[in-house]
Amino acid sequence: MHTETSExxxxxxxxRPEVKNAFTTDLAAELASTIESADPETHDAILLTGEGDAFSAGGDIQSMAAREEDVRDAYERVEGTFGRLAEAAMDSRVPIVARVNGDAVGAGLAVVALSDFAYAVPDATFSCAFVRVGLVPDTGGSFLLPRLVGLREAKRLAFTAEFVDASEAADLGLVNEAVPAEELDEAVDALLDTLRERPTRTIGVIRQALHDNLGREWGDALDHENLLQSQAYDTDEHAEGVSAFLEGREPAFQS
Structure with a gap:
């Protein structure tokens, strides 16, 4: 995995294009750590993409074949790697953008689902492939898929592991849009430009509100929303936004 910070x-x-960017447990933990390190004071967005012609083929089957572990060991491994990755992505205070340059399968599909935005090339295909190797969707997949595509479609994807193309993935809500390959960078860069203009700290709180309230009943969700909003009123971002509006200018947010 290669990382760099630019603009x-x-x-x-x-x-790992030679294995279609398949995830090992070490790679999942490294990605979790990288997402955890993102700071709204420094970063406006996290961009995820793959080298070569795939986004990610999911879990590395060769690594699976080499494992010898009992259920307790497996739980600790999954919790500390793919589980940690899902938690890091859900808890991030920096928005996550997936530039889906090719197929996203298994955990690769789950990472796309964990992202706030996803743009995919038309020939990218998507599969919740866990059942093909006798596994349950992980990396947050069992939680997020029904919420993104609805329970029936989530069952179809998870039970059959069938592949859907980027156009259908967009219709289902797995990605925002299928974009011609030659326009992918332009679409992603336009989104990144928008995110740079927005207050990242405020986006982080919005993410918190949306994610925290996924599992709450209405009354509890409203209480949590009220709390976060009252805290947002007491921020530099709010003061700058109000001043900019009253002065007829674009806001200059510091985060």
Whole structure:
């Protein structure tokens, strides 16, 4: 995995093209650590993409074949790697953008689902492939898929592991849009430009509100929303936004 920060964007490239950027547990933990390191004071966005013709083929099957572990050991491994990755992505205070340059399968699909935005080339295909190797969707997949695509479609994807193309993935809500390959960078860069203009700290709180309230009942969700909003009123971002509006100018947010 290769990382670099450029113009406020923490760019992460999965760089195992010879195995279609399959995830090992070490890579999952490294990606979790990288996302955890993102700071709204420094970063406007996290960009995830793959090298070569795939985003990620999911879990590395060769690594799976070499494992010898009992259920307790497996739980500790999954919790500390793919589980940690899902938690890091959900808890991040920096927005995550997936530049889906090719197929996203298994955990690769889950990483796309964890992202706030996803743009995919038309020939990218998507599969919740866990069942093909006798596994349950992980990396947050069992939680997020029903919320993104609905319960029936989540069951179809998870039970059959069938592949859907980028156009259908957009219709389902897995990605924002299928974009011609020659226009992918332009679409992603336009989004990144917008995110740079927005207050990243405030986006982080919005993410917190949306994610925290996924599992709450209405009353609890409203209480949590009220708390976060009252805290947002007491921020430099709010003061700058109000001043800019009253002065008829674009806001100059510091985060």
């Amino acid at each position: 406020g964007v923490l760019r992460v490239t999965f760089d």
